[in-house]
Amino acid sequence: MYHLPVIQLLPPTGDSRELHGLYLNEGLQQRGSTARPFVYSNYVSSIDGRIALPSPDHSTHQVPPAIGNTRDWRLFQELAAQADVLITSARYFRQAQTGEHQDQLPVGPTEDFADLREWRLQQGLSAQPDVVVLSNSLDIPVAALQGYPNRNLYLAIGAGNDLEHARNLTHAAGIGLLQAGSGMAVEGAPLIEELGRLGYRSIYAIAGPAVLNTLLHGQVLDRLYLTQAHRLLGGMEFDTLNWGPVLTRPVTLEPVGLFLDNHAPQGASQLIASYDCRYPE
């Protein structure tokens, strides 16, 4: 399935390229430094901009099966293979506790991704990327945070949050605590600066729209990977990829790669795009 090709549209060669390895060769490890880590994110979206819809019982939001697909998932894992650390949300750990999460944090443990786990070791990276969890509410089940004993995990909060509560939570879970930003919420720029100080050079945000908005406001997202499945989903309750305060100084996206994938989602096709973020002075 991964070996079926995509067609390269940008740069406009029209060549067939194997999906397998398409993003692993992006060289993301070399783009950042501890002084200025390289920060990237990735979404699969419908043409009408939905990244998540309510689950059938409305208990949570999930990536709709009409757009989620194994070929995009492979690319998601290839991006994760190049990360020193993942940024995720408290929501992920709440869903993990109830079994409603999409999957284990990448890099996935299955045979499909054995090459990626091996690749990390060959590159001299840790076996798995570390993890930073953003939360305002501090409503995170301790047991869910203990599910990754072989990685360094951190809870990130704003300095205006309840420090004692956060300390109790991180102590109980045996994880680290980061403070980034002076208010209740985590702010993007101080978060990335702190992660650089901890030695991380490539940072992959795998959370949803509020975390992306935090990174865009802080002008620290360097690259957006976006797979657009050629489907329209509608719905009145949905997530799109950026939610939060208006970006009064809009971010410009410069396309750096575009591929047509005629083999997913099942019965449709998709565009696989990447964009460099340009921020106003």
Ligand SMILES: NC(=O)c1ccc[n+]([C@@H]2O[C@H](COP(=O)([O-])OP(=O)(O)OC[C@H]3O[C@@H](n4cnc5c(N)ncnc54)[C@H](OP(=O)(O)O)[C@@H]3O)[C@@H](O)[C@H]2O)c1
């Ligand atoms: N289609 C795709 O490619 C894709 C990708 C990613 C996610 N999704 C979907 O999108 C939906 C939403 O994902 P999500 O809930 O992870 O996204 P999110 O909106 O980025 O994060 C939600 C939670 O993260 C914490 N948070 C976010 N920004 C924060 C900040 N600046 N400071 C402190 N805490 C902050 C808050 O936790 P507290 O509630 O604890 O305060 C918040 O409720 C999910 O259904 C997910 O499956 C889809």
